[in-house]
Amino acid sequence: xxxxxxxxxxxxxxxxxxxRLCRAFQLRGWDAxxxxxxDAALAAxxxxxxxxxxxxxxxxxxxxxxxxxxxxxxDGALAIVMLTGYGSIATxxxxxxxxxxHYLCKPLDVDQILTAWRTLRCGPKQSPPPPAAxxxxxxxxxxxxxxxxxxxxxxxxxxAKLLGMHRRSLQRKxxxxxxxx
Numbered sequence: 001x002x003x004x005x006x007x008x009x010x011x012x013x014x015x016x017x018x019x020r021l022c023r024a025f026q027l028r029g030w031d032a033x034x035x036x037x038x039d040a041a042l043a044a045x046x047x048x049x050x051x052x053x054x055x056x057x058x059x060x061x062x063x064x065x066x067x068x069x070x071x072x073x074x075d076g077a078l079a080i081v082m083l084t085g086y087g088s089i090a091t092x093x094x095x096x097x098x099x100x101x102h103y104l105c106k107p108l109d110v111d112q113i114l115t116a117w118r119t120l121r122c123g124p125k126q127s128p129p130p131p132a133a134x135x136x137x138x139x140x141x142x143x144x145x146x147x148x149x150x151x152x153x154x155x156x157x158x159x160a161k162l163l164g165m166h167r168r169s170l171q172r173k174x175x176x177x178x179x180x181x
Contacts, residue, residue, distance in 0.1 A: 007031045009050040011041045011067060012083070013059045021054065024110035038067040045074050052117050055100070057084035057091060065098040072099030079120045081113055087178055088146035105178060138179035145173060 008025045012018040013036050022032035033048060035041040037059060044050065053071055057064040068080055080102075082095040087105035095103045102116040135143075145163065152158040160170040 003031065005029055005031045006052065007033065007048060007050040009033050009035060009041060009044050009048075009053040011035045011037070011053060011059075011064070012056040013037065013061075014056070021110060028110060028114065038062050038070055041067055042070055042074055045071055045078065049075065050078065052079045052081065052113075054081050054083055054113060057082055057095065058086065065094055068095065068098045068100050079117055081116055083108070083113075085178075086146055088143040088150070090143075090147040090150060136179055142173075142178045145170070149174070 006029075008022075008030050010018050010021045010025075010032060012021070012034075015034075015036070018034040018036070022034050025032040033044050033050065035044055041053065041055070045053070055064045055067050055071070059067070064082060064084075068082060071078060071080060080100045082092075082100040082103045083106055084091060084103070085106040087103070092103040101120050104112060104116060145159070148162055149156070149159045152162065156170055156174070157167050160167040163170065
């Protein structure tokens with residue numbers, strides 16, 4: 001399918017975020033489609049053949065990882081970026097194993113997504129990523145807490161016990177935004 005402008009597919013169940021992200025892509029010379037779940041995203045991929053899909057990790061009724069698998073099976077050449085507000089090394093690995101090409105943590109802006117897309121399209125030799133800095137201790141702690149919570153199936157009491165902290169202390173840490181890298 002030949003188009004004048006590249007096409008982005010935004011898959012997120014948060015309608016205001018999805019709308020803002022689509023609008024931001026349009027302001028940067030892209031066309032953009034929004035989908036609130038896997039079925040709508042798969043239909044959009046089959047009908048419109050987007051250049052880039054942005055998929056949220058946690059959706060209300062389904063897993064973003066499963067959507068990534070379905071999109072990858074439908075279009076092997078599609079560039080897929082996984083977004084999450086709960087970033088961790090464990091979920092990043094799961095996303096890549098599921099077929100995502102890149103993994104980004106919220107809050108973010110569309111320019112960060114476009115930088116990831118250019119890196120995927122051009123390859124690391126033509127557009128090298130910035131040098132990786134060691135994550136802060138606060139970031140490592142956040143990722144560890146997220147991994148333990150994920151292993152406990154979201155059970156805060158069980159995770160707090162495994163982490164050796166009071167349940168309420170863990171809840172306070174979880175209510176904060178993840179530390180910047």
